[in-house]
Amino acid sequence: MKLIFAVVNRDDASTVSRELSRAGFSSTQLASTGGFLRAGNTTILVGVEESLVPAAIEVIKEHSRSRQAIVPTSPDLAFSGMMAAIPTEVTVGGATIFVVDVDHFERA
Numbered sequence: 001m002k003l004i005f006a007v008v009n010r011d012d013a014s015t016v017s018r019e020l021s022r023a024g025f026s027s028t029q030l031a032s033t034g035g036f037l038r039a040g041n042t043t044i045l046v047g048v049e050e051s052l053v054p055a056a057i058e059v060i061k062e063h064s065r066s067r068q069a070i071v072p073t074s075p076d077l078a079f080s081g082m083m084a085a086i087p088t089e090v091t092v093g094g095a096t097i098f099v100v101d102v103d104h105f106e107r108a
């Protein structure tokens with residue numbers, strides 16, 4: 001069994017979860033925060049048999065849009081007030097996906 005971690009934009013999270021459910025996958029949403037932008041995003045966990053990983057990832061990718069975000073060039077320095085923020089644009093998402101092995105799974 002595998003566990004998929006998918007970091008998605010908050011605005012896409014409910015659609016991704018709904019479509020995963022519609023495709024027969026169980027999932028859990030966790031509220032999360034990106035370390036770079038320090039903005040809220042959502043991490044979706046999906047436990048699946050290995051053979052179904054590509055199908056689950058396809059659903060996640062299909063419903064996760066990439067977006068542009070304007071951020072200070074150096075959030076650490078800008079947030080601490082040590083220098084003027086120079087706005088720059090980054091592309092966020094669609095989805096950032098990790099797939100890890102699961103040693104043990106049961107519903108107790």
Ligand code: 2BA
Pocket residue numbers: 007033034035036037038039041090091092093094095096
């Ligand atoms: P954040 O860490 O807030 O990053 C948001 C976007 O900022 C990233 O989009 C990327 O375009 C840019 N970015 C991140 N770190 C950067 C850096 N050191 N220098 C320049 N630009 C940087 P995505 O790559 O699509 O990532 C979206 C979110 O996925 C991230 O939000 C983070 O929550 C998660 N993520 C991405 N890569 C990860 C990783 N290797 N490990 C854990 N979480 C990750």
